[in-house]
Every structure is written in structure tokens, then in C-alpha cells.
Amino acid sequence: MVFKVTILGNSAAIPMLNKNTTAQVLQYEQYTFLLDCGEGTQIQILRYKAKSNFKAIFISHLHGDHCFGLVPLLSSMSLNGRKEKLLIIGPKDLKNYIESQLSFTNAYLSFEVEYITPQLENEIVCENEYLEVRAFSLKHRVETYGYVFREKEGPPKFLVEKARALEVPPPLFKLLKKGISVQNIHGTTIYPEQVLGEKKMPCSYAFCTDTAFYPDIVPYIKNATLLYHEATFKQSEVQKCIDTMHSTAMEAANIAQLANVKKLLIGHFSARYFGMEQELVQEAQTIFKNTEYAEQGKTFFVE
């Protein structure tokens, strides 16, 4: 099971050289999703060799540093001949935002787009055989959504020591994991039930940007395996967070702790902290130890 997220950009407000605005690629098995789409996301996809046959694109809100790359990306997908339908999930103005730009630039899309705007808190906005994605409101200056990607049911634990004891050749382990019987080195049939344990806890990835400190989201992201939460300022600049409806690193850590998540990623740091990213991480770690910087180009596994 592959469940991972690659950070394509994490800069707040203005891109810098080698530091793009927000975009993340989430992959679950063969499915790929894009989360936010700052300017230049299509180039970041090339730079980090991310998969880009997106099933769906999730936009948190319509501030430029989270959506300026979207119409350029859709235009290029179209010029490259995409035919598959695309889901685009986000605020209610997103459809008009996209369609007006396409119209002004005399572009049309070679594929169908289905727009989805979350209607109810914590409702499922998208799902497939593995995952369900729920949306909930964040607290920002404009209509903004957080998203949580949760496994429908964790796969059973594979008991590797038991499979070895039964003398199954290691290349066949992946078949057993998928529930397929195999033969061991003596030609004896080994059934999946012999080597599969209890079902694992479902893994989940929560994406929360941009938002003020907002404990109302805690029930929706409870026990997440990995939480990305914006942290635009240090606690010493908490007044700036109040004025602009962003979070401090400490507030992000507070949310992680309240929600009992396994690991916290923080990003969307103000440009003033360029080169000082670890200071924000350390601030968060005073409250929530398992915090890491969502560094551009890095891939994090949700497991």
C-alpha cells in the first residue's frame, strides 16, 4: 500500500526563488490527487517527477498563493490531450474563476470537469475503493476548506515471520498481502488467512491551510496519521495571526495535540522566516514533539 504526499511548494503569499507557493501531490496506490495549486505548480510537478494524472484537485481557498497555477495546469493538461474526467473540489466561486480565465484566454478543455463544493461539515466530497475524502470549514478571511483523506478500511497486518516460517518465497509475499494463495518452496498451498493478522487502523492525511487557530476542526482530523497544518508566524507574532487569520507554529502544535495525530507537518511560513524554518519546528515541538517541516521537494509517507 502506497500512501504518500509530496510537497511541491509551501511559501506563504509570495513565491521565492526555489520556494513556490502551496501545492502538494497525494498518492494512494494508483490514484493521484493535487492539493492546492500555487503559481508554477505544473513546473514543480516536472521538477520533482510527481505523478500528474490527477483524479481530483482539491483547492482550499481562492487566495492567489493557493490557486494561481490552476488554470495554467488545466490548459496544459488539455494541450497534452487529457480525455479523462477531472473532479475539482473547492469554494463555490472556483468554477467561475476557472471558466472566466479560460474564456478570456480563448482556451477550452479537452476533458470534462465536475465541480464539487462542500455543502455540509465533514461530508464526503469524493471517494474510491480505498479512500474517502471529507471536507470541513477552516477559519480564514474567505471561504476555506480543510480536507481529510482516510482509508476506508485498513488492510490486515502481514505477518512476515509467519510467512518465512511457512517457507514462502519472499517475491510472493505481495500476492498473499492482496489475498491470493501461493505455493511455498515445497509446493504446498499457503492461504492468505495463514499469514494475515488483524486489520490495521485506517491511515489518514489531513490538509489544513489557511486557518486561524480553530479547535472546531479537531473532531474531523482526530487520530490522523499525518496532519499538515499551516504555521505562518511564530508565537511572538500572534497578533499578526489574529489580524490575518493565520496560525502560529505553537497553535498548529496545539491542534495536533488536541486531535491526537501521529505526526504534524508545518509549512506556509511567512517569508520573514526564510532560512529559519527549524525555529518554527522547534517552537511547535515544545508542544507536539513529532513535528517536521513540510520542506519543498520532500515526500512523506502516511503510515
Add this chain to the structure above:
Amino acid sequence: MVFKVTILGNSAAIPMLNKNTTAQVLQYEQYTFLLDCGEGTQIQILRYKAKSNFKAIFISHLHGDHCFGLVPLLSSMSLNGRKEKLLIIGPKDLKNYIESQLSFTNAYLSFEVEYITPQLENEIVCENEYLEVRAFSLKHRVETYGYVFREKEGPPKFLVEKARALEVPPPLFKLLKKGISVQNIHGTTIYPEQVLGEKKMPCSYAFCTDTAFYPDIVPYIKNATLLYHEATFKQSEVQKCIDTMHSTAMEAANIAQLANVKKLLIGHFSARYFGMEQELVQEAQTIFKNTEYAEQGKTFFVE
């Protein structure tokens, strides 16, 4: 006198890794102008350390590869606190294109914008004490303008040998060039008229993209010092040029020859020619010898 153009991008239709879509920075003395603004132009400005306190931005046409970077750039200028009025020159829909995106993304500009749409062929759309800029129609699928930046009057030639003979210290040459009297090493006053010759021919830069082969523009770009002309395809793909209203490298060279320009720059090559740029240059050179590739990151002097 500094008169130069820096290529920030030259890719047609879709950006590639390390190859952005069209944007150029033109500098004349202390004045800086932007010509087209493909996605990621603000990052290219940082990458190539180009001056960015633009007096005016010229947009050729509203295809995404020439304008997707514009609203992101304006937003960043505003976040950086620009106060100075900005001229934006281009097609009639440009104002609505910009203002609708600003509205959707809840952004406002910290500075005034004056929009100018060319009304008459070859009319002056913008001028200062050094330069006049004229616009003219190109032949493309949508409303598209070419621009020519021409010195109002060439400065007089500086007779360096004469200045040396008069024993003027070389650091003072620049004052004489500006018409200011100086003292030579013996304390004798040397007047500018003693070391300035005839006025130079005015230099000019012509920017023509995107366009089919269109000899109607020749009178407007006649005798240009430097002509940038798109060359999307090789002559062997001339039918594609006819279908999409672009030019071949050979057609760009034909225009350069007809207009008797001093030097031709070509770019906006189709992605199919990636790594084969010199083949298009060589094709153009069979007709117009002084042709060069408008390579990203390069600066060309207009002199």
C-alpha cells in the same frame, strides 16, 4: 546609454522544466519594461536578477503562455507595497481579465493601473524622454499586438580618441557624454562639443509574437536594430503554421530581410524542437545571416 533586453522565457504553449513561457525585460537607462508575462515570470525575474520596477507592461495577446503570470506578478508587487502608477498596454479584454482574477482571489492593488489599448496602427502607446513605443497589429487567432521601442533621437557619438588627446581623465568621459563640461588633468575646461560627433542613428527594438507570416508589419519595424520574431515551427511544418497562425523560422528571417533589420532574434519554438534550437537558427540564417536564438537567461544589447 543602456538599451538591452533579457529573455525570461521563450517556450511556446506549455512551459518545460527550466524553459518558461514568453516574458522579456527591456531596460533603457533607468527605465524598465516587461514584455509579455507567461506563468512564473516573477520567479524568472528573481532567477535572472532582472530589474522589476516596471514603468509599463506590454502584453501581446491573451493566450495563456503570454499572460498567465501577470495577475500573480501584480499581486506580489502589491504585497511588496508598490505605490507607483503602472501602465499596462494590450488587448481590450486585458483590464477585465486582470480585474476579474483580482476580484475572485479577493486581492486589491496598492497602486493605480492605467490600461491602454492600441487604437490605430503604429500609434504611440507610451513614451518618455528617451523612447517612444508604437503598437501595430499582428496576424494571429486573437487580437495581438507587436511593439517597437525606438529612441527618440540617438545620442551623439562620443569621440573617445579626441577625449584622450585632450587629456580628460577616463572616469569623466561619462559626464561629457551627458553634455556636462569637465576639467582635464591640467585643469583646462573641456566642453562636450569638443568630444561629441554626429548624432547616432536611433536604436530600436521590435517585439513580434505571436503571428503568422505578415509582411504588413514591415513598415513599422523597418531598420530596427534588433527584431524579436516568433518562429514556432520549421519550414517543413509550414502547414501547421498556416493552421495555427504562427511563423516558421524561414518566415521570421524573411520579415527580418524585408525590414532590413540589423539583427534577428527568434524564439517561441514548439516543444518538439527541444534541444534542436540551433536547427531553427540555421534555417533562418539561410535567409538572414545575423540571426540568434533568444535563449532563456540571455541579455541582448540593442546597439
